[in-house]
Amino acid sequence: MPKIPLQIPPVALPELIPSELPHQKFHLGEWVRWFQVPNGDFGRIIGVIYTQQATCIATGLHYLVLLDKRSPSRDTCSCDFAFEEDIEPLDNSFLERLQGNHV
Structure with a gap:
């Protein structure tokens, strides 16, 4: 597998930062x-940002996910931003299988 440099996808800061951020x-x-x-894809949360725009117009929290080396898209990118509505915690059986493969 080729070595992929760690690159953070582009983000934009909101015009007005709210006085209270949403609960993480x-x-x-x-x-x-x-x-x-x-x-x-799957991986671990390595960052959280609040933004007004990313690859599409969306205001709120975005999670930076470092993709696991076995994640389907890892050959083309090492990390990606996720909207909260698009991700869920990995269940214990999946994590046990990963740990059995030396995560």
Whole structure:
């Protein structure tokens, strides 16, 4: 597998930062997966940002996910931003299988 340089996708700061940010559903280090696609990527949360725009117009929290080396898209990108609505925690059985493979 080719070595992929760590690159953070582009973001834009909001014009007005709200006085109160939304409650964070996911936390740093937590394992998550994209659940709305058949072969969703998975990895660990390594950052959280509040933004007004990313690749599409959306205001709110965005999670930076470091893709696991076995994640389907890892050959083309090392990390990706996820909207809270698009990811879920990995279940224990999936994590046990990963840990059995030396994560």
